[in-house]
Amino acid sequence: MDKLINNTTISLIHGDITIVKFDAIVNAANSTLMGGGGVDGAIHSAGGEDILNECKKIIKKIGSLPTGEAVITTAGKLPSKFVIHTVGPIWRGGRNNEAQLLMNSYNNSLKLAIQNGVKTIAFPSISTGVYRYPVQEASEIAISTILNYCKENNFEKIAMVLYSKDFYNIYAQTFETILQKWDGVKKVCKL
Ligand code: AR6
Numbered sequence: 001m002d003k004l005i006n007n008t009t010i011s012l013i014h015g016d017i018t019i020v021k022f023d024a025i026v027n028a029a030n031s032t033l034m035g036g037g038g039v040d041g042a043i044h045s046a047g048g049e050d051i052l053n054e055c056k057k058i059i060k061k062i063g064s065l066p067t068g069e070a071v072i073t074t075a076g077k078l079p080s081k082f083v084i085h086t087v088g089p090i091w092r093g094g095r096n097n098e099a100q101l102l103m104n105s106y107n108n109s110l111k112l113a114i115q116n117g118v119k120t121i122a123f124p125s126i127s128t129g130v131y132r133y134p135v136q137e138a139s140e141i142a143i144s145t146i147l148n149y150c151k152e153n154n155f156e157k158i159a160m161v162l163y164s165k166d167f168y169n170i171y172a173q174t175f176e177t178i179l180q181k182w183d184g185v186k187k188v189c190k191l
Contacts, residue, residue, distance in 0.1 A: 024121045026083075
């Protein structure tokens with residue numbers, strides 16, 4: 001599903017983020033940046049050791065990456081140019097600042113992308129796997145945070161790459177619902 005919003009195309013894609021070609025893809029990492037399971041494991045195994053070596057250098061400097069923050073590396077053997085690594089919150093029932101932290105992950109990734117001249121960026125559904133964030137709530141945060149960036153025309157394309165059809169359908173429904181009441185839409189076209 002593609003929609004053009006104020007000159008930014010917002011895409012929902014059902015698939016594997018390691019095979020798409022964007023300026024940057026986002027990794028749902030952990031604070032060690034040393035890889036793991038889920039999308040993190042898939043990105044490191046498809047991208048090769050260059051990504052891990054850059055992550056090691058970053059960790060040497062900063063110790064660990066706090067939840068909600070983001071850092072950038074090259075993308076090794078992946079088709080994209082950069083990987084932006086962010087750490088989403090672990091779901092602990094919803095009263096531990098999880099929503100704000102998840103929003104920070106999206107916002108800080110987008111900010112870092114702009115600083116690096118990224119025009120097209122793809123996100124996985126951060127925190128909704130191993131970190132157990134409920135997907136309905138996570139989709140509302142992801143879509144509304146991304147839409148806010150379309151009030152300015154910083155990006156050509158922002159995509160959510162959803163690994164399962166169920167998650168894709170939830171994101172698609174959330175996207176429609178938010179668009180109906182969103183006040184930042186100056187121009188919306190179905191592509
Ligand atoms: N492409 C797109 N999405 C994917 C892919 C893929 N190749 N593989 C999985 N997903 P998760 P988290 C989806 O667990 O919840 C790691 O071990 C998956 O279906 O990857 O933020 C890290 O090292 C889910 O919807 O990330 C951390 O320790 C979404 O990506 C921890 O997991 C996120 O699931 C982070 O947990």
